[in-house]
Amino acid sequence: MTPHSSARSPQQTGSVDSLIEHAGLDADSFKSVFRNHPAGVAVITADAGDGPVGLTATSVFSVSAEPPLLVFSVSGQSSSAPTILAADTVVVHLLGSEQLDLATLCATSGIDRFADTSIWDRLITGEPYFPAAQSWIRGKVIERMDAGGSTVIAVHALQAGVSDEVDSAEPLVYHNRTWHRLGQHSRIDG
Secondary structure, eight states, X not given: OOTTOOSSOHHHHXXXXXXXXXXXXXXXXXXXXXXXXXXXXXXXXXXXXXXXXXXXXSOOEEEEETTEEEEEEEETTSXXXXXXXXXXEEEEEEOBGGGHHHXXXXXXXXXXXXXXXXXXXXXXXXXXXXXXXXXXXXXXXXXXXXXXXXXXXXXXXXXXXXXTXXXXXXXXXXXXXXXXXXXXXXXXXX
């Protein structure tokens, strides 16, 4: 057991409320641990009927190939959260380093992320998306789970678009509060 771990697991306590009762790590310690854990960068877009929204996320990951499922989380503090939580479908854009502008656009609060109509469009099914993304997945929201101040959203993938350059693209990664790119320069042969 590590110095900061709890003696009880979630299975033993039975609920998230039980874990909160036992304090655990403070927010700053928890953030410092994850600060050194790199994550791929994605942009999530949706429109629940009141106009398009977008947010930058590093919490996207695949869960299952059959059926094709992915999850991500959205903070309750995000201005995009109400729309994303109300939407039946979303578009998850997986970004390459060439799309840093999209990542910063959707990570910036207090602006109209869709003001520049030349950088986004709508799929035939109506969802807003950024065609410049190296790849994207349109999916149906199948589950929402409250988790602290965030909501974990499970998505069933329905459609995907992949750039012709995706095999040579350098993925965009967020690590220690900074954007990075992965490529041959960062490869470790083992």
